[in-house]
Amino acid sequence: MDLVTFGETMARLENPVVGPMRHARALDLGVGGAESNTAIGLCRLGGTAAWFGRVGDDEFGRLITNVLAGEGVRLGHTVVDRSAPTALLFKERRAGTLTRVQYYRTGSAGSRLCPADVPHDLIRSARVLHVTGITAAISATARQALDDAVETARDAGVPVSLDLNYRRALWTPTEAGECLQKLVKRADLLFATEQEARLIVPDADDDLAGLAAGLAALGPRDVLLKRGAQGVVALCEGALHVQGAHRVPVIDPVGAGDAFAAGYLAEFVRGRPVADRLDTATAAGAYAVTVRGDWEGLPSRADLDLLKSAEDTVTR
Amino acid sequence: MDLVTFGETMARLENPVVGPMRHARALDLGVGGAESNTAIGLCRLGGTAAWFGRVGDDEFGRLITNVLAGEGVRLGHTVVDRSAPTALLFKERRAGTLTRVQYYRTGSAGSRLCPADVPHDLIRSARVLHVTGITAAISATARQALDDAVETARDAGVPVSLDLNYRRALWTPTEAGECLQKLVKRADLLFATEQEARLIVPDADDDLAGLAAGLAALGPRDVLLKRGAQGVVALCEGALHVQGAHRVPVIDPVGAGDAFAAGYLAEFVRGRPVADRLDTATAAGAYAVTVRGDWEGLPSRADLDLLKSAEDTVTR
Amino acid sequence: MDLVTFGETMARLENPVVGPMRHARALDLGVGGAESNTAIGLCRLGGTAAWFGRVGDDEFGRLITNVLAGEGVRLGHTVVDRSAPTALLFKERRAGTLTRVQYYRTGSAGSRLCPADVPHDLIRSARVLHVTGITAAISATARQALDDAVETARDAGVPVSLDLNYRRALWTPTEAGECLQKLVKRADLLFATEQEARLIVPDADDDLAGLAAGLAALGPRDVLLKRGAQGVVALCEGALHVQGAHRVPVIDPVGAGDAFAAGYLAEFVRGRPVADRLDTATAAGAYAVTVRGDWEGLPSRADLDLLKSAEDTVTR
Amino acid sequence: MDLVTFGETMARLENPVVGPMRHARALDLGVGGAESNTAIGLCRLGGTAAWFGRVGDDEFGRLITNVLAGEGVRLGHTVVDRSAPTALLFKERRAGTLTRVQYYRTGSAGSRLCPADVPHDLIRSARVLHVTGITAAISATARQALDDAVETARDAGVPVSLDLNYRRALWTPTEAGECLQKLVKRADLLFATEQEARLIVPDADDDLAGLAAGLAALGPRDVLLKRGAQGVVALCEGALHVQGAHRVPVIDPVGAGDAFAAGYLAEFVRGRPVADRLDTATAAGAYAVTVRGDWEGLPSRADLDLLKSAEDTVTR
Amino acid sequence: MDLVTFGETMARLENPVVGPMRHARALDLGVGGAESNTAIGLCRLGGTAAWFGRVGDDEFGRLITNVLAGEGVRLGHTVVDRSAPTALLFKERRAGTLTRVQYYRTGSAGSRLCPADVPHDLIRSARVLHVTGITAAISATARQALDDAVETARDAGVPVSLDLNYRRALWTPTEAGECLQKLVKRADLLFATEQEARLIVPDADDDLAGLAAGLAALGPRDVLLKRGAQGVVALCEGALHVQGAHRVPVIDPVGAGDAFAAGYLAEFVRGRPVADRLDTATAAGAYAVTVRGDWEGLPSRADLDLLKSAEDTVTR
């Protein structure tokens, strides 16, 4: 297995036309979750990925497993929890590209993830274990499961990839900073926005190179500072890389970070050098925002070629 | 004010095409709540109605108040609760006319209704206070508010109308039977299905007349046993009435009971005799099921004329 | 040309889901007009038909000519009126199969039809001229055009087909009765419902055979009394025919009369005997109600075969 | 009451996908009217507003009152006119952001507004009376009602706000210029585009400051020249203000002017200084164009915060 | 593995509203194939199923594998054919419940199924091998693959289930009769309509018991004659069973046969007696027609309980 990941995946409901959600006559139904998005992304780029977590014994839980299985993600260790509902994510496309989020995830099946759910053998078999800070925020048992999984990976020499993914609705910056710092220290690969990074190393330099160095000093050998349309600043295996972003029309910025991680990890698990990882990561991130949806726009290899050839046409 | 009512009104999401909900690409968005349905029904039949309750400070709460205000329901005492979300009702149109319901209402704004929210003066000004058994089931504070409201009405000589509306997802038959029986004893008008009625008087006769008599013995002067396509058996002001239902194509049976209550109460508050109340109640119930939606098909007076003239055409 | 007809065709807007039109988020857009419906019906059954009338110089006028030309109806004499808008027809699918109609046709382009618009040579070339009572109701100039067209047909020995098509929103029964009686006297083929027929011969017998005879006494050699799901009573070329209707699921009854006329006339212009005319008429009427839309469900010959084979299957 | 306004509000139908309207299979249904748009805008920004006018006794009239009541606009003096239909506004989204409008408002209920409909006491109770030039154009009785309302306001010391809102389909520039000039002379606050302003003061300077001065010389103490993406030039309480527009993606420019007026008036009725009025006006106008619909994108205070924080993010 | 099956699964496009397909503005996209429908049905009833076949290297091929994998069907031996497109099935919902089918499957990936694609070990591991007559009709190589698969099953003692599934668009009755008779002789379980059965035993008795006996005489120990709304006549393990159908509203009759087979086989692989097999088969067939779609309405065990409880309610 190239990648093992886990967390809470939710049913996602959003208004099809931009504006106040209450004006919508119908809400589009789909699924979303940072970790499973990345798992799908890795599969589309030709890798193999497993995701585990809990879903409710309801239509939304079945929707999640249908979508993930359909996309080729292995679900052998996913648990159907008969005593709690699947969590919901309402994504209000409010105005222009501004979005707002409302969760119904308190007491959800996904937040009941617990240490007993962790498939240690599966993790030991992985080329990389990918986790996010969200799992630490949803419940105490989930956080314990996260700790156990990371420990198992480290013991087995499986690299740990961490995307900080700070969610304001789930905890305060202070809570998050304290908890996530411990995770950073145990991670090999670290994905963060500048804002998230400063939760971990609040005293770091103003410049991004210094910020990356501050994070790398905590442990990770690859630190990826994602800057959206400004590209990425990366400190990987000791070298600094500054790379711009592709210029594409932005339809939906949500999921770009998960796409970036998927692109980076897809090359990482294949043993490709940093330059290739960054190329695929930035291309995947760019491609993803040209399609509506959290994961629907994750690219295949053929899509990346299409993106490249379109750029060639334009710049020629 | 002809009618005052209160309870929990929810955002309602349902699949537009019959089948498993997970196959839907989008869910239709609306609102629903037994009590507010009845309030809308009364307004459409020319009366005045007020509804109170709690909604969240979110798009779903605003949707509820927009819809109710738009339909003419007075909302002067409705509370926007900034610390809890609006409840959700998923209505899965599963197969044929079979539907299944899933709630996200634990800890919801609506279930936080409490005695302090009860507008006693408004209740005293009403021609009838209409309540349902659902309010007793959603929380302890809501049940207390229900008790207080009923007490105020009784003290002021305002008739109390009770629709049992047993909801299996909220409590057990035993819990419900015990609690609802106390309410029945304080009600003047009682609406129930046969199944609900037997929760209250489990030892009643097999036949419906006996069942109605058993309920009337507890206090209500008007007992309405709703039988869907079989019509109604009523024991009102001491006399038994057996009335068939209109024959209409059934598009969506949900909400028929609320329509029936609205029709009955619309004539009751105008001081019309029992026969007129039953006529309007059965016509309203029949009309409502010919339109999709919990309350969308509630008829105006003109709609009842349309129904009547269509029947005349057919039977001529 | 097998059939020439004329009148006012309108843009048609209707709610896609049954219920109050104000609840619709969008209204389906199409076209409709009794005469052009019949022209389409005749084309689908293999004949040739021309329609003329006025449309506005706007998108709705263009929609009408696009649809009619697309369906093969000849439009060489249709006028684009630059000083008046195309009329609108709102069809509210109110409840079950009950519909209500609201027009925006006062001062419309179509109602400005006038004698100068009548293509006399085209009429003289037709196997039948088909008109409806609606044209007499929309304006004085349209009524004059109708008179002129009928006169031309009669002078040229072209049979005149008249569908009474009484529209309550346009004139009173008294106005209509007086005017339409004159038309009946000049018609060779007459289509009417029982209710419409009694506007013309209010003193006719109660039974339908007598009613038909009363009409035939005014002039028409073929009198077709349409009875919906009860079939048809016809007095054609002196003989009485009573024919039942096909049993089909009714999706949308609107347009059944136009389909019936199209079926009858399709055989009439081919010189087929009365029995064939009635067979095709009743089959076309039955088929049309199984599809939503005023003319969209008009059958081709292949569709009539499909209907027949399905009935064979069921009854076998 | 913070704001009282009146005029004709119409059912609005538009094609959901850009292109010729005749290609649309369905038209989106909503409502629109310059004055009621502004009333909704004021309510969303926390104020209280009343609108009056006439609507037909049809589904479109009910749609209008449902929407306005739902949005919190007070409708106590709105008249249901049983003898005329509600007006229609077809908005063709023709190409890119180009739109075309077609009205069906001749003889409409709304245009039958007359002096007897004017609620003088309500006007006297307002902090501002807001009117537009459209009302002067739709009928003689409406123009008289407009005159009476303005006179009542002036007599009561209620400031009069006027948005010129010239509509080419309703009258000629010459007719409009003559009539509107008289209104300008009685207005305290004046909203206009440059093109509209030149109808009033055709001999004014070429530069906008001069144009504003020319208008102010006629009477208004606040003159707001709206310039779309170029911002606003304002001559308020004797001082000139030149303010740029927010940079936002334009989804639908229709309604920006009404949003601007709502923003300005929301602060005006709260006694805020000119700078605050202009800030809220430009922010409201900018926000509104990022959402499709004439009024659907009118912002709440929270939306303005969201807009601001998004801009901070981008510019940081 | 409970069930192994194979064949051609196609992208399915159908008009969402009944009527001529050319009037549709959009066609609903899904997948369909008799064998994979049955595989899905078995999974929903709690069994395990594998399907194999060829799909094109295009979006439709990916759609098919996504849907089947999402539904839990094992696809380990499915081939992506890079040199031919996925077949298409247009399902025209023409009128009422009448449908017409148009294929684009000549030279399709699915029809290129060949002996080399047959996973013999997988077949040997199955509790039943399920095949249909369609595979024999789509190409010579597919027919050979079918022969090989059946031979492998027989050699391994795996029961062979055959659904005749005659498709008029693919071959003539004579061609089909000759070829399918050979298959019947090697089948253990046989599903057929009366019309299909007579292709095999044209000289059988008129009555259905005789027809079933004629088929059983060729080899199959279980013969199931499906009669739609009339139920089933079965000759299983030597005993005749005549069973009526459930009475349900028919939304879409397509797929009822596949559901019936899935229900029968779901009990067969669990070793349940004939009575149970027939109960589940008829219930699954009934349930399936209450939902639109070829396989979308295939029931879970919970759905069958729902169906049963609804019937209890109605008949009580």
Place this chain on the structure above:
Amino acid sequence: MDLVTFGETMARLENPVVGPMRHARALDLGVGGAESNTAIGLCRLGGTAAWFGRVGDDEFGRLITNVLAGEGVRLGHTVVDRSAPTALLFKERRAGTLTRVQYYRTGSAGSRLCPADVPHDLIRSARVLHVTGITAAISATARQALDDAVETARDAGVPVSLDLNYRRALWTPTEAGECLQKLVKRADLLFATEQEARLIVPDADDDLAGLAAGLAALGPRDVLLKRGAQGVVALCEGALHVQGAHRVPVIDPVGAGDAFAAGYLAEFVRGRPVADRLDTATAAGAYAVTVRGDWEGLPSRADLDLLKSAEDTVTR
């Protein structure tokens, strides 16, 4: 007849929301074909046009003839081929404005076009014969028909207009270059992209003027090199014209070339000078891309005025 053209027109299916086509729940249905697009474009600009070709005897064939006839294109010589299906074009709106195409046209009715289908008299009556390179690629018989049609036009002195329209899915660059060069030699007007032009004159200069000269040297008196957003380089009647493109928001670039040709030819057939031809061509091309669809956005004269006035507004 101003313009005669012919070729293969297909049913067109595309995903309504950008992203992988397999995620679409429904595909929008329309028609498309380079030659018929141009014919529609010419009609919309006020000219007369005839198109001929073959369509299947199916709903898609009927859709094509309905749409073309509805748009005013003359179809008197179009053949309904009862032995082959109408071709399909799937247009996947993959990401941003990137699209991908998949055909189902092997063995289609349209590709069975043959010399016997060519209406020589119609061609002789035309002001211009318009052909594209696609027809040469779809089959040998179609190529022969193309040759015959061109020969007839040349013999009759009817100018031949050729749009190279190279389609990668149909043939290789080498095949295309060889075949199309022969066509270029017989063309009077030539439309090409730079890439297409280099297939014909691979040794031409790098600069576009030289490339145009190279093509003109083969015969055409007007050579139009289309450059999308960069405008056009034209060598017409011996003079070089370099013209920029209008700046418009690009919604759908497909069909811009057909619009350009339609604009150019609309003026050519009216005998307008080159400058006018280029103005209308560039305006039509620009307008077309602001509307979704291959031909839906083709402008009328009024649309070109609208485009012009909008540009005036912006640039003022």
